[in-house]
Amino acid sequence: MLVTIVMLMASCVSIVNNENSGENKNETTMNTTMNDLLTRRSVRSYTDEVPPIEVIEEICKAGTYAPTGMNKQAPIIIAVTNREVRDKMSKLNADVLGMDNDPFYGAPVVLVVLADTTAAFTWKEDGSLVMGNLLNAAHAKGLGSCWIHRAKEVFETEEGKAILRDLGIDDTKYVGIGNCILGYTAGDYPEARPRKENYVYWIK
Ligand SMILES: Cc1cc2nc3c(=O)[nH]c(=O)nc-3n(C[C@H](O)[C@H](O)[C@H](O)COP(=O)(O)O)c2cc1C
Numbered sequence: 001m002l003v004t005i006v007m008l009m010a011s012c013v014s015i016v017n018n019e020n021s022g023e024n025k026n027e028t029t030m031n032t033t034m035n036d037l038l039t040r041r042s043v044r045s046y047t048d049e050v051p052p053i054e055v056i057e058e059i060c061k062a063g064t065y066a067p068t069g070m071n072k073q074a075p076i077i078i079a080v081t082n083r084e085v086r087d088k089m090s091k092l093n094a095d096v097l098g099m100d101n102d103p104f105y106g107a108p109v110v111l112v113v114l115a116d117t118t119a120a121f122t123w124k125e126d127g128s129l130v131m132g133n134l135l136n137a138a139h140a141k142g143l144g145s146c147w148i149h150r151a152k153e154v155f156e157t158e159e160g161k162a163i164l165r166d167l168g169i170d171d172t173k174y175v176g177i178g179n180c181i182l183g184y185t186a187g188d189y190p191e192a193r194p195r196k197e198n199y200v201y202w203i204k
Contacts, residue, residue: 032140033140036136036139036140037136038192039139039192040135040136040139040145041139041189041190041191041192042145042146042147042190043105043107043144043145043146043183043185043189043190044105044146044190045105045106045144045185045186045187046105046106046107046108046144046181046183046184046185046186047106047108047183047184047185047186048106048108049108049183049184050081050108050109050183051108051109051141051143051182051183051184053081055141055143056079056081056109056111056182058137058141059111059134059137059138059141059143059182060077060079060111060134062133062134062136062137062140063075063077063111063113063130063131063133063134063137064077064130065133066126066129066130066132066133067126067129068120068122068126068129069120069121069122069123069125069126070120070122072119072120072122072126073119073126074115074116074117074119074120074122074123074126074127075113075114075115075116075123075126075127075130075177076113076114076115076116076169076174077111077112077113077130077134078111078112078114078163078167078169079109079111080109080110080111080112081108081109083108085163086104086108086109086110088159088163089104089110089112089154089163089179090102090103090104090110092154092157092159092160093148093150093154093179095157096150096153096154097150103148103150104148104179104181105146105181106183106186107144107145107146107181107182107183108182108183109181109182109183110148110179110180110181110182111134111179111180111181111182112151112155112176112178112179112180113127113130113131113134113151113176113177113178113179113180114127114151114155114164114169114174114175114176114177115127115174115175115177116170116173116174117173117174117175118173119173123175124175124177127177127178128177128178130177131147131177131178131180134180135147135180138180138182143182143183143184143185144182144183144184144185144189145180145181145182146180146181147178147179147180148178148179148180148181149178149179150176150179151176151177151178151179152175152176152177153176154176155171155174155175155176156176160176
């Protein structure tokens, strides 16, 4: 009983401290976030199953909360769950490489990030941070993900531009940043490769 009361008091103190610092997080949340950041890996094998739409929406929401230069929110996300469009994007992507296998590794969902080059001079950095949020949020929600490149080249093609125009997106302003593929991991989850030496230089 006494132990329970002490534990309850300790958790109250912790919550109050966090409220005082103006931050809405506690020790458990911080540890989970750190763990997610350290354990996210690029997944290159997926099942066909499309994750629930609410989960995909939450991942997109995390993308929209990425920091952006002067808060101009230059990036946009095109969330593709439609198989036909997903396959078309895969084909356009493969064409850039001159390959004919699926560069999306069978992932059923693609979140394409593009950025408005006229909105902020930081459009490329902004778009990359959105990509980072999407990849980490996918992992936090238990999904596999991977950055697949060549969104720039794909949306420079006539077929790519037509996809944008169909959505009412100005194809003269938006440039592709990356494709975040999503789905349930098939097979083993990849291990992180060792970090290089001298990644971090300290000036204390
Ligand atoms: C800008 C960028 C482009 C990438 N393009 C591809 C790609 O086209 N295909 C792919 O399989 N992985 C791609 N990746 C994933 C990297 O290969 C991967 O992040 C890297 O090998 C480290 O592995 P990890 O993400 O599991 O830590 C890309 C990553 C970044 C950041």
